[in-house]
Amino acid sequence: MSGWAPVYRVVKRIPEGRVSTYGQVAALAGMPRAARQVGYALHALSGDENVPWHRVINAKGEISARAERTYADLQRSLLEAEGVGFDRRGRIDLETYGWKPRVRRK
DNA sequence: GCAGTGACTAGTA
DNA sequence: ATACTAGCCACTG
8 A cells, every 4th residue: 555545535536427637636636746646546446445546537538548448448438327428539528527628629 | 776667748840 | 630759756676
């Protein structure tokens, strides 16, 4: 166990049907420049933890790709089950977005 | 302690 | 809009 408790606490605070970004979580956890570490922390999650890791996405409003694509698909399924909508490009719909993405959509 | 790595971001071309 | 680059910071070997 490492010092990721603040990160997990913040992630647990994300309401159902909403999403947050790595950078936002990092900032709220007190490590504004450690967005990458947030991803690492979630990856290190055993799964038994009660952490809604699927509500954390990148600044573009998309699900970040990782080694195994199956987990990305699972994340999308979990979000859709909570009522989070996706557009054709795989972006989260602004309706369910907690804040605006940094990049403009087409 | 140094080098490589990654579920990130912001900037530039 | 996409592709590449440079910072970023904690973990691993």
